[in-house]
Amino acid sequence: MEPILWIPAILAGMTTWLYVLSVNIPELGTNNTQKGDLKFPTSLEDLQSVANLLMMYKEEHFLYVLVLFCSAYIYKQTFAIPGSVFMNLLAGALFGVWRSFPLVCLLTATGATCCYSLSKYFGKQYVIKYFPDKIKFMQEKVEENYDSLFFFLLFLRFFPMSPNWFLNLASPILNIPVYMFFFSVFIGLMPYNFICVQTGSMLSQITSMEDVFTTATFIKLAGIALVALVPSFIMKKLKNKKLKSM
Template identity: 55%
Template sequence: MRSIVGLVGVLSAATCYLYLLSTHLPAVSPIPSDNTDEDSEVKEYRLKFPSDLDELRELAETLKFYKREHHNYVLLLFCSAYLYKQSFAIPGSSFLNMLAGALFGTWEGLALTCLLTTSGSTFCYLLSSAFGKEHVIRLFPDKVALLQRKVEENKRSLFFFLLFLRLFPMTPNWFLNVTSPILNIPLTLFFPTVLIGLIPYNFICVRTGSILSKISSMDDIFSWGTLAQLLAIACVALLPGALIRRYSQVALDGAEQTQDRGQHHKAQ
């Protein structure tokens, strides 16, 4: 019960902060009216998380308008919204990645999303460690058990295994974030695998956001060709781990054989 109260308290505080930040927009110069050069109109803007491409385009145009005079405010708002979603395992990071591309360009947007993804995932890890372990196990016992077995099987090459899971997310990233404390994955291993492993995915989304006006559906982003590229990168990341496991086993078998011979000679 205490863990639920603590989590609800953190979520409520974060929600209030984000609500106040998004509803108290700074003043901007009015938009000139199409009817006359002298008249002007002030449009009321209501910010919310986008749920489709049309809402994403509208939000991008609104924030671009504010960004001309209030760059730091838009940056703070974007970072706060991104961390909110990542920290509380709320789906929709692809839309925010595209929004980063539309607002900040490909390379600045990529650097920003990689930093925010890693930071938000780390916050999610810490929240799960502090408040959610028992609830995650209770809600997803089979999935946690399966992931636990995979982690044990790849213990000698855990870095590359985690990197593979991030590069080609067959298991959702939010689930990896909340289960990592349960699987006893240390932060020193968790942090770099998130930072490196999500670069290709973030790049695809951010690059798409930089040409947002040309995108007609989400299928244009995650095509079969794109998925094949992610799978190829993931397999490359998994290869070193497979080699480590193989040669570790060979070395272990060799050591056991040497020990058996030594014991045999002593017996003689």
């Protein structure tokens, strides 16, 4: 069996699991028997509808809602499906800031690591085939920052315009250790995740997605990313100074 064929097989298995969860939504003990429509939100209207539905169930079926949310979140991260912002906002609405923040950080890192593993074991040759220039560019950057690789990875995650999906796919090809990858995602996406869940906790007050990421927010995230480069810059300077003194 070709390694790449494992990916649709894994996708089918995880999709089946989500389908089973969604169609076996428990009954409410109250007079309200409306089940509504469970789906991945792709707009603010979808998000508010799904949040309202799951809020009804959370009071009586907290474990079910938690398992469903975690399964859906890891599913999207594993297969690099866009829309993490909606899942983060939903987490804030369902669980509040201080419970959802560590939860989504863990789920983000776990799902990204699953994507890393799919690329490493089943799709490496295809990533190299279809993104040769990007892989070459990233390989050069990794080699340039090898002595401070973790801080470089943090910078990439902190920076708001970084293509996280591509970083997940490319990291095993760049020989980035899985433990370093996991913690760089866990820590590096903390600012982004916190902003999302904090906004999600006030979901009823959001009138458009522009309320989530303002220009000021992007500037703050970019500033945090630049701070992550400081240790890397210092380590490079020290290394060059040491080489000159030899």
